[in-house]
Amino acid sequence: MSTYDPHAERFFQLKRFTKTTLRGLHILGVVGAGGGILLQVADKQWLNYWIMAMVTGCLLMLWEIVRDWRWLIQMKGVLTLVKLGILMCFTIIPEYKPALVTIIILLSVFVTHGPSSLRHYSIIHRRQIHSKEEIKG
Structure with a gap:
C-alpha cells in the first residue's frame, strides 16, 4: 500500500x-x-x-x-553530442551556417520525436536501454 x-x-x-x-x-x-x-x-x-x-x-x-549517465551512450545523448560537433563547425566553415543549423534542427526532431527504439538504443550494448536496472555499472 x-x-x-x-x-x-x-x-x-x-x-x-x-x-x-x-x-x-x-x-x-x-x-x-x-x-x-x-x-x-x-x-x-x-x-x-x-x-x-x-x-x-x-x-x-x-x-x-x-x-543518468547512460544518456551519453543512448542515441538521444550521442545525437546531441553530434549536434555539438556540428555547432563547432560554425567556426571552421562559417559560410555553411545555414545548412549546418538546418541539419541540427532536423537532428533535434529525430532525437525528440523519434521512436523510443532509436532514442533509447545504446551504442555500447547494441540494444535499447530504458532504465538503470537493465545494465550494471
Missing part, C-alpha cells in the same frame, strides 16, 4: 516545471538564433538568442547526465 507524500509530489512538480521552462527557453533561443542564421541577419541581432540556446542546452544536457 503506497502513501501519498506531498513533499515528494511538490519536488516532482518543481523539477518538471524547471525542466519544461528550460526546454521552452532553449526552443526560443534556437528559433531566434536559427532564424537569424537562416535569414543571414547581422550577428548582433540574434546573439542573445544564441547565448540563451547555448546556456539552456548545456543545462539540459547536464540535467540528463546527472539524472
Whole structure:
C-alpha cells in the first residue's frame, strides 16, 4: 500500500516545471538564433538568442547526465553530442551556417520525436536501454 507524500509530489512538480521552462527557453533561443542564421541577419541581432540556446542546452544536457549517465551512450545523448560537433563547425566553415543549423534542427526532431527504439538504443550494448536496472555499472 503506497502513501501519498506531498513533499515528494511538490519536488516532482518543481523539477518538471524547471525542466519544461528550460526546454521552452532553449526552443526560443534556437528559433531566434536559427532564424537569424537562416535569414543571414547581422550577428548582433540574434546573439542573445544564441547565448540563451547555448546556456539552456548545456543545462539540459547536464540535467540528463546527472539524472543518468547512460544518456551519453543512448542515441538521444550521442545525437546531441553530434549536434555539438556540428555547432563547432560554425567556426571552421562559417559560410555553411545555414545548412549546418538546418541539419541540427532536423537532428533535434529525430532525437525528440523519434521512436523510443532509436532514442533509447545504446551504442555500447547494441540494444535499447530504458532504465538503470537493465545494465550494471
